[in-house]
Amino acid sequence: MSTNTSNLNTVATTKILNGGPLPTVIAGPCSAESEEQMLQTARELKKDHRVSIFRAGIWKPRTRPGQFEGVGKVGLEWLQTVKQETGLQTAVEVANTQHVEEALKYGVDILWVGARTTVNPFSVQELADALQGVDIPVMVKNPVNPDIQLWLGALERLNRAGITDLGLIHRGFSTPNSKPYRNHPKWQTIQEIRTLAPGIPLLCDPSHIAGRRDLLETVSQQALHLGADGLMIETHINPDVALSDASQQVTPAGLDKLLTVLDLESERVAQPEQLQDLRSLIDKLDHELLNMLFLRADVSKRIGEYKRANALDIYQSARWKEILENRLKVAGEIGLDEDFVKAIFDSIHGFSLGIQNEVFAAPVVAKPVEQQ
Numbered sequence: 001m002s003t004n005t006s007n008l009n010t011v012a013t014t015k016i017l018n019g020g021p022l023p024t025v026i027a028g029p030c031s032a033e034s035e036e037q038m039l040q041t042a043r044e045l046k047k048d049h050r051v052s053i054f055r056a057g058i059w060k061p062r063t064r065p066g067q068f069e070g071v072g073k074v075g076l077e078w079l080q081t082v083k084q085e086t087g088l089q090t091a092v093e094v095a096n097t098q099h100v101e102e103a104l105k106y107g108v109d110i111l112w113v114g115a116r117t118t119v120n121p122f123s124v125q126e127l128a129d130a131l132q133g134v135d136i137p138v139m140v141k142n143p144v145n146p147d148i149q150l151w152l153g154a155l156e157r158l159n160r161a162g163i164t165d166l167g168l169i170h171r172g173f174s175t176p177n178s179k180p181y182r183n184h185p186k187w188q189t190i191q192e193i194r195t196l197a198p199g200i201p202l203l204c205d206p207s208h209i210a211g212r213r214d215l216l217e218t219v220s221q222q223a224l225h226l227g228a229d230g231l232m233i234e235t236h237i238n239p240d241v242a243l244s245d246a247s248q249q250v251t252p253a254g255l256d257k258l259l260t261v262l263d264l265e266s267e268r269v270a271q272p273e274q275l276q277d278l279r280s281l282i283d284k285l286d287h288e289l290l291n292m293l294f295l296r297a298d299v300s301k302r303i304g305e306y307k308r309a310n311a312l313d314i315y316q317s318a319r320w321k322e323i324l325e326n327r328l329k330v331a332g333e334i335g336l337d338e339d340f341v342k343a344i345f346d347s348i349h350g351f352s353l354g355i356q357n358e359v360f361a362a363p364v365v366a367k368p369v370e371q372q
Contacts, residue, residue, distance in 0.1 A: 008159050008166075008197060015089075015137040016110060016167040017201050017229055018052040022264050024203065024230030026091060027255055028055035029237075030245040031068065032075035038082055040237040044252035046086040050259050053110060054079075054088040055232060059099055060244060061116050068243045076106035083107065091139075095123065100130040112139040113154060115171055115208075119143035124154045128161035139167035141205070142193075146173040146186055152196050168193060168202040169232060170223070172209035177338040182211020182248070184337070185219065190226050203230040207248045213239075216250065221262055233258070296348070297355060304356030314356045320349060 018024045027045050032038055038056060045051045056079055060070035076092070083090050091110040094100050095117045103111060111131075117123045118141055131138065138158055143150040155166055170190055172183025190202060204223030206216050220231055236242045239249035250258065307314060324345060331341040 008155060008200070009164060015165055016139065016203075022050055023224060023228065024053070024201075025051045025259065026053040026055050026203065026230065026232040027051045027235040027252075028091075029242065030057050030207075030234045030249055031060055031243055032056040032058055032071050032078055033243050035078040035081065037237055038075075038078045039085065041235060041252060042082040042086045042088060044237065045235060045255070046088060048252070048256055048259070051255075052089060053091050054082055054086070055091045055234075057244070058092050058103075059095060061095060061114065073102055076102055076108070079108065080106050083109075094127060097126055097130040100127060104134065104136070110137045110139065112167075112169060113141060113158075115141045115144045118154045119145060119147070119150055121150070121153060121157070124157050128157040128163075131158065131163055132161045134162070135165075136163070137165035137167065138163050139169050139203070141169040141171050142173065142189065144174045146175070146184075146189070148189055148192050148196070151193060155197055155200065166200050168197065168200055169205050170202060170209075170228070171205035175339065177332060179332060180212075180335050181209050181215065181219070183209050185209050185222070187222065187226060190223075190228070194227075201229040202227075203232055204228040205232045207232070207234040207245070211248050213248060213250050213254065216248075217258055217261060220258065224262065224264060293348075297351070300352035300355045301359060303352075304359035307356065308360050314353060314360060323349075 016024065025048075029037065029041055042054050045054060056075065058070050058075040058079070059072065060068060062069050079090050079092065082088065089109040090107075091112060092099075092103050092108050093114045094103055094111050095114060100111070113124065113127060117127070140151065140154045140158070142148075143154075151168070155168070158166060170185075170193075172178070172181065172185050173189075175184040175186075178184035194200075194202065204220065206219035206223060210216050210219045216233065220233070223231065233255060234245060234249040235252055235255045236246075236249040237251065239246050239251060242249055304314070306312070324342065327341060327345050328338050331338050
């Protein structure tokens, strides 16, 4: 699909964003489990003026059958009661035509397309067809895999069906190593999708990025500093007994504490003197890094001379495997992205082999004959 965003005929969003000075906060349990659970959670959230939308998973796609897959349509009845009692807007995830029909029937205010659905254009088109002519806000989570074109494509399909009140949800990506998070945030994608879909509000789902409630503050703050328009945070009256994603949910009191400690101003700029100190530190570290690379290159040259003198192969596969496995292990232990570290050492290794090739290619200089 074309990356041209001129076909995204969006209008100013009024239903997804709360329109106030603070970022929009969507909160509620990962899954609807009982009417009492829903009402207790919603009543507590209603006390917090910063929360404007109540979310709950009604249908829960699981990787394998036999696990809790949501309560289904009855959860929409509970959600309707929540809306009537608290006045909070309601939001649910939909994945097929039946979900859309049921959600609309029970007066859900906002729909969202989940990460497992965004990855499949056929499924997104089915949703778009079901929403043809319907005036309702729809948010789209990024696909599970880091493919920004699928994310953009989902927006375009919904927009062509007449949905103009669109939103984006950044929930992180499934990667081989996302430590310490559940899903890798790949923060640069926020700027990429904003460039491709300008003017469309973007919210962050720190719950699915973090996977742990103790990391929610870090993820939420980073998202806000990057200009996120709001947060979707999974909130449960008793998360320890939740039927899904217990470790990443917080209590309403925990949410209140989290929102209170966050700097809710987007794109915060550090004080000039503080920023200069940090940049000076970066300069110092970069100089040390360059010096280390120089010293490593010199050692590689000496290794090449040794290999040439002893008729050894330049490329030693066992040694390279040992180096890479060790460096990636260390990277994982200290929380560095393994893909990033592998790319660096692949480049360093290639450069080292180039140095040694030059050593092997250099002409042999004959030693002068000693005088008898």
